[in-house]
Amino acid sequence: MADKTAPDSSRRSERSRRAIFDAALALVGEVGYDKLTIEGIASRAGVGKQTIYRWWPSKAAVLLDAFTAGVDDYSAQGLPDTGDLATDLKSVLRATVDEFNDPAFQAPYRALAAAGANDEELSRTFVARLMEPGTQVYADRLRAAQEAGEVADGVDVRIATEMLLSPFSQRWLMRTGDLTHEYVDTLVDQVLGGLRPRD
Numbered sequence: 537m538a539d540k541t542a543p544d545s546s547r548r549s550e551r552s553r554r555a556i557f558d559a560a561l562a563l564v565g566e567v568g569y570d571k572l573t574i575e576g577i578a579s580r581a582g583v584g585k586q587t588i589y590r591w592w593p594s595k596a597a598v599l600l601d602a603f604t605a606g607v608d609d610y611s612a613q614g615l616p617d618t619g620d621l622a623t624d625l626k627s628v629l630r631a632t633v634d635e636f637n638d639p640a641f642q643a644p645y646r647a648l649a650a651a652g653a654n655d656e657e658l659s660r661t662f663v664a665r666l667m668e669p670g671t672q673v674y675a676d677r678l679r680a681a682q683e684a685g686e687v688a689d690g691v692d693v694r695i696a697t698e699m700l701l702s703p704f705s706q707r708w709l710m711r712t713g714d715l716t717h718e719y720v721d722t723l724v725d726q727v728l729g730g731l732r733p734r735d
Contacts (some may be wrong), residue, residue, distance in 0.1 A: 555581040556588060561644050564599060565708035569647035572599070596658050597649050603644045604665045615677040621686045622728055624677065629704065629720035636708050636715055648710060671697055678731075688733045700727050 559580035572595050578585040592598045593641055594709050616624045635641050652659030654698050671694075678693040687696070 539702060552583050553591070556583060556591075556598060557605060560595070560598045560602045561640070564639060564647050565643035568643075569595075569599075569651055572647070574598070581732045596648070596655065599644055600648060600658070600662060600665065603648060614673050617677065617680055617683070621677070621681040622724055622729070625666070625674075625700070626721050627726075629724065630717045633717055633720055642689075646664045646709075659701050672702060674701060685733065688729075691731050695730055696727070700724070 554576060559577045560572070563576055563580055567576070573584050574588050574595055577595065577598060581588075583734070588598060592601065615721055616627055618624055636645075643720050648662055652662050674697040675693050678687055678691075678696050681687045682689065682691060682693060687693070700723065704720065706716070707719070713719070
């Protein structure tokens with residue numbers, strides 16, 4: 537009689553987790569955060585709702601995990617360093633413009649930002665798991681540029697990073713203007729104009 541291999545529960549769990557993430561991200565785009573439910577996610581993912589509740593306490597927690605699933609890879613990779621700070625920043629921010637203008641990205645990000653406005657714990661977790669790692673890779677790149685002489689010695693790279701990212705975030709979140717490649721190119725040029733070493 538042939539041996540039967542026992543099912544790999546960790547593999548099955550990972551498949552279920554991925555299905556739940558995909559379902560949460562798709563549904564929040566279709567129905568919005570207010571109408572997103574654990575039951576709806578479970579039905580779309582093909583799992584029981586108790587499976588979701590075993591891993592997450594709320595729909596916000598599911599959505600946050602789904603949305604931040606790839607953050608560690610991004611943080612480990614860091615920003616490119618070709619030796620030309622302006623080119624590197626423009627390249628990454630142009631790609632970020634494309635991502636932020638993608639409806640599949642917009643829906644969960646806006647949902648989490650809105651939910652976080654009324655939920656301090658969610659907001660802190662969102663910042664710690666998504667925004668802070670992203671901010672840190674920019675700060676690291678600016679610090680490398682400072683060491684290479686592209687940024688003045690006295691510049692606080694953390695504040696410089698916020699000078700670069702905060703206008704981007706505000707324009708997108710508040711819809712104060714179009715988020716375009718031309719906008720981020722100008723933003724980079726103007727911010728770096730204030731950071732360069734003075735002769």
